[in-house]
Amino acid sequence: MSTASPVIERGTAASRIAGLGVAAIIVLLAVAPQFLSAGAVDRMTALFIYVILAAMWNALAGYGGLVSVGQQVFFGLGAYFAIRLANAGLNPFVSLFVAAVIVGAVSWPISLFMLRLKNGEFAIGMWVIAALAHLLVNLDRLIQGETGTSLISLNVYDASTRRLTIYWLALASMTALLAVLFGLLRGSTGAAIRAIRDNEDAAASVGVRVTGTKRLLFVLAAFGIGIAGALWLASATTFQPKTYFSVQWTAYMIFMVLVGGIGTFEGAILGALLFFLIETWFGGTGVWYLIGLGATALAFSLLLPRGLWGTVEERFGWRLLSVGYRVRLASGTAGPTGETALPASITTHREKA
């Protein structure tokens, strides 16, 4: 091509600064337990788990168009397999991650028939799978039905070691999963994922492997949510099936993603943070807390349907952790507006849900 060929930009100055900012925050979080109370360390662990849940549901629904209300199945199975593995004598911390790998492996055959379903059928079908998995887990004698059991092998560690180890494992898991997800969504597979979300037939007609790509995303989300469930088990130690297989987990994921901004990478993280703050401040108020969550969700869907980050992105053109592409036309081949860089304002409409 000629010397005046356009250039493809993946990031902006702001996104490079944001990348450094994210790295700095992670380093700060890694040393934070030195300065935090035991209770605060536990709360932060919960936050990391919320971020994982929100990011995974957002990847599935916001980028892949796969809206599921049954993701608690992988949360519950992550915890269950961890209990089983630890009971079989595996180190409890190792069990958490092996359990997540098993969850990923289990999600593969589930995807074979679930991904044949579309839209609402898929959403509700996943809920059915979750209810089914819940019942099957209840049949395991080790679990003792709804009485449940606990990850007793963690008791060999003293409380402080346990707390810190789980904190760092949760932080490391969150960081690694976000990095993998970002890498995936930013690459050509990510473009295929968004294409499938927008029009599956058209995606197939330009050579995108529709089912295989969806399956990859489905299994990754199952794996990530499996880690989240196993980490939750490690920090709570008790396992009661109805707690882990409760649809509330998916309701939380949906809340975080919708409030934060569906289909934006920043939005899921922001939504998790907001949910965490609401829970921290109002979680003790019982039923009013749930009413408040519901009212917040309602207010957002009516007033800010794009969520916090979606609105910010549209209004100010901010792109911090962007997975998109922008074309900068070289001078001499300016666009019809006469500008060499095309205006940002028209590129920042919301990702379609």
Next chain:
Amino acid sequence: MNAMPNGAILSATGIHKRFGALVVLDDIDFAMGAEEAVGIVGPNGAGKTTLLSVLSGAYPPSAGTVAFKGGDVTALPATQRCRLGLVRTHQVPKPFGGMTAFENVFVAASHGAGLSRDEAYEEALGSLKLCGVLGVANRRAETLGLLDRKRLELARALAAKPTLLLLDEIGGGLTDGEAGELVETIRELRRRRIAIVWIEHIVHILLQVAERLICMDAGKIIADGEPQAVMADPQVISAYLGGGPK
């Protein structure tokens, strides 16, 4: 697979397509050579778009076989046919609405044509430029008007690097000036040795590019040959004017 006629790139044999009791394609036989440009005309409901969908793999025929580049592709889904070089556009453009125009085309270049990142960038930009939509590269496809959506539809198909391009009414609703640009674009594709099947109602545009014309009516091919001869065929005139018994 039997050897195909020398130089033939696509052949469809005994194609039937039924939707329930409705017969849309009724025993179609069609073959074309590499680098050939074939126009398809016919009244609404003749089965033109359905034929394109069967050829591109959007859905399977009820009976019959499709062969492309010497291999039987009847059982291959659209994704695989696209990767082999058999690419279509849609009559109603199907853009990836939440993605920018560039991203739309990039998907085709990296997945359909299987290009590496930098090659895909170049191919995508080249396709946008050729189709006159480079200026809206950063616009979300859902914000584009119909004309730009049609151009984007063509650009996206091109970025998949077809050897045979199936075009479905990309000229509808164009002004004379826009139609002239489109003809120039298609001529450029022919210079790139891309074979073309083009369904179009606006016959005078079609005749500027097509060296062979097929007329369909009621799921059958009723005329096939040199464009002027086909247009003068009594059966074709009858199909269009709806007159007389067949």
